[in-house]
Amino acid sequence: MEKLSTRDRIIEAAYTLFSEKGYHGTSTREIARAASVSEVTLFRIFGTKESLFEEVLKTKSIIPDLVAMIRDVENHSLEDLxxxxxxxxxxxLVSKKKFIMITFSEVNQYSEKIIDIYQKLIDQIDELLVKIFSKYKSTNKDFNLKIIAMAFRGMIFNLFLTNEILLRKNITKSEITHILSSYVKIILNSINR
Amino acid sequence: MEKLSTRDRIIEAAYTLFSEKGYHGTSTREIARAASVSEVTLFRIFGTKESLFEEVLKTKSIIPDLVAMIRDVENHSLEDLxxxxxxxxxxxLVSKKKFIMITFSEVNQYSEKIIDIYQKLIDQIDELLVKIFSKYKSTNKDFNLKIIAMAFRGMIFNLFLTNEILLRKNITKSEITHILSSYVKIILNSINR
DNA sequence: AACTTAAGTAAGTGATTACTTACTTACATG
DNA sequence: CATGTAAGTAAGTAATCACTTACTTAAGTT
Incomplete structure (x- = not known):
């Protein structure tokens, strides 16, 4: 158990509360109490509620994790990969659940710039998948690999969304493994046939 | 252009504002102004902001639409169907975009009862798909039809989520048609092989 | 003409909000 | 020992919030 700095304790508390009750549903007093600091300290460090919110998003973003995922792809058989x-x-996604909840509840207020960041990230994931597919595919003509990539990404994201966020199901790790490996087989069937 | 009743005008305005700025981000004064009624009228009709919110959810729910979708399935070839x-x-989903946005921004505060309603709806969709699949499938052993149903539902929902809600892309109807028909082919490949 | 209904206006309630000011305490470092 | 730093306390600001009261207006309906 690390001791967190005052600043980090506030960010952690805000992260959790914003994800549970949204930006407008969370008061600064509440955040301060959850972080065991005085509200004055919160404002001394972050100035405004909004800049605290921005710091939370910056600190907890899922984007570096996904970029790392793309970078760290290993060389296996197609199915293993x-x-x-x-x-x-x-x-x-699971480890960044709170971030995703904040993203969803604040999605309408995102600027062009933030939307563009997500757009590029999604494009990168799809491009990576297409690159992987095209290295291994047998003869296929009538299938657009980009659409298969979108389908793959969609299945997995929706599995997360349904189980973890909407229904809050306690699904076992082996069930997840089974479903994901079935999803991989569905994709493989579409690439090689 | 139909003339809406005062009550309906308030519901429409609240629906739009809640979907754009969330429940806590929208004030009753704002709703009244958008509906061109006085705030007093709003409270006379709905009593509290929360019961107005409940009326909005009741009136605009996507659930009857999806239940109708399940009921109205026609008898075609598997691919057409x-x-x-x-x-x-x-x-x-597109026509109920605002409702889905409200659902997402308020998802953490849903009761067991509401979660159960969604659970049952999702189960019904998957069961319908499994029933359709099993009527048409050729010999297949190693594939769980329910997982294929989940995959199909996931691809489509995620297409909607990415294009319409996260990225707000103006994607043409023919592009959607093309992608959806590709998704169907991916699924067909997994059922018959 | 009398009455009902659906709306409006004006004013105000107490609670809560984000944020501030002024002063204090405790501790670590030079 | 003196000083700087990071925190706290107490009190209060102006604005906004959901919601109320009291009274009025306009348009039917009986």
């Missing part, structure tokens, strides 16, 4: 990617993607 | 289901699902 897709399966390990699927797991990494799923568990990255 | 899945394709028309995919389109109906996608465009139902």
């Amino acid at each position: 897709l399966f390990s990617l699927a797991k990494k993607f799923y568990y990255t | 899945l394709f028309s289901l995919a389109k109906k699902f996608y465009y139902t």
